[in-house]
Amino acid sequence: MGNTASLIKNIVTQKKYKEKYHWTDYFSYFYLFLGVFLMFGPIIWLGLSSVKTLAGIQEYPPTILPLSQIQVEVDGYEKPLSLYNVTLEDGSTKELAEIKRVGITSKMVDPKDTEKKYKIPIDKREKIREFSVQWDNYLDPLRKYNFLLYFKNSIFVTVIATIITLIINSMAAYALSIYEFRGKNIALVFVIGTLLIPLTIILVPVFYVIANFGMINSLWGVILPGAATPTGVFLLRQYMLTLPRELIEAARMDHASEWAIYWRIVLPLSIPAIAVLAIFSIMWRWNDFLWPLIVLSKSEVYTLQIALNAFHGELTSQWNYVLAMTMVTLLPIALIFTYLQKFITTGIASTGMK
């Protein structure tokens, strides 16, 4: 009897088990939405802040949306005055403009009737705001502070470095995957070895090498040290190993030169791997910070990242410009990400590199 009871209970609960939400399901969705808020929130906040006016940026507590206080021109005053909604002593409300604030009271004037002046305690008034987008935050740094030049420098470094990286690493990968030759294993170990030596531990000597070539304060000094990357060689080699050898043999029969085999047959067939390396390289170069910070000390060769850092250091109070330029620095990568997300994630998952 007891057995049947437990059996029935089991059947009932098992049936329920499938329909019931486990506590982990609730937790998962809670965690995911918290995650979206934490991961995207800062970027949205950056975007919203970057179009605020300087006054809006400095306001505390901040408003979420880019709202700015309405300013009005009043006869007899040189500067435009800020507009407030004021509760008067008799309980009625009126729109007044502030002339001057003295302690906790403020001298105000009626913009329609400039003869009438009021003294209002500041807690009896409220700012009148309007939604306004300050595109000047983006345009001013580009016009006044050379950000267009830094943008160009960054693009130059990214493009040239990526081209060089793709060519020399695919050449090495081609040699290490298609041919059998003496010293191949030594070359492989050599390439693996360089994986173990990050730039952070050879900063001084690489700087020395660059100095000897006279490439300090030159974009080439930023481009060349990272051009050969073991990650790239491995990524491409693994892919090229899977290519059918018959194709190469056939081309050789037709008297194709080795270089022609490389660029007419092997490279086009390796496009998926090359695309992954290209995206990685673009990301590395665009975001590169420590090495350019060491090599570039003249402002006319700054890349965007260095300029942004220096700009922030010089103009700590100009957060509106800093934030707008942060947006500009972020956008190209964000665009690449939205288009090529799958490529990037599978690339990272298959190589364990970033």
Added chain:
Amino acid sequence: MKNIRINIKNFFIRVFNIPFAFLMHAIDIIMWPIQKIVGVRNMPYIFLLPNLFFFGLFVIVPLGVNVAFSVTGGDELLFANREFSGAKHYNYLFDCENYLNANTCTEDFFWRGVHNTIFFVIFQVGLMIFFSLLTAVILNKKIIGRGFFRSVFFFPVLLSPVVVGLIWQWILLKNGILNAFIEANGGDKFSFLTDPGWAMTSSIFVSIWAHMGFYTLIVLAGLQAIPPNLYEAAEMDGTSRERTFFRITLPLLMPNLLVVFILASIKGVQTFDEIYVLTGGGPGTSTSLIVQYIFTTGFASSGSVQNFGLAAAASMVLGVVLLLLTLIQLYLSRSRENKHQEI
């Protein structure tokens, strides 16, 4: 959607093809006579040459030069003007009464960096493993909008350290939105970036925020490699979810968690840029890490002269630490491979 992608792809191929073919033909003009001279058999050396040249010039040669820098003194970059000083820099770095107390060291800035780095790495790596595991397990469930959530958690990985540092500085400022939020809920303002303890906490948080997506991806790849029939069998047996997690998921995920542990430690020890932008190493030296010490000593000391020798010696110390971490990684992956072969 697929058609659009293919069109974009074709467009790019067409645009790039012309300069690409031109460049390749141009190089062929050089490569053809070379092949005539050295023969097909020796062509792989030619293909390897540029890559190995760069590796040699910017990795292998610098390794030797680094040693040379660390044992010579003076503030000149060129060796002709530097004089041999033996182990002076190393002695200077390691001149300490008590290694646990930076104040007793001659070069206290270095030891503060070491202590900060150790503290930073322990918490950053520990929390990184915890959160990337948690996130990966949740993202591996059958949830609505999985692709969207995955990209959300991955997105910050692509941001540059300067962008990450500035975004978070903007949020954590004394008059930032986070303090406004706390005050609106009846709390007091925090000095997230100007109080030593809080600055370190913020640094660790921001660093996890920026890199978690990368490690989540590695763990996720491991989760997807676990054979689903194991879970089916567990479900047939009526195993609870908690038990399934601790008895199936976690043991099979161990290799990936090890990879995360080692990679995160190697990267963590070298952390510099986002913390440098976020706090500048401050307040005082409370968030300055080893790489910042090397950078400041070698390249950015304001006031005093740049000390390349001391920076090189400090890099050698960092190099030894990284070498140890890498050897652990090799050892662990080796023993893992052996186990796989036995199975």
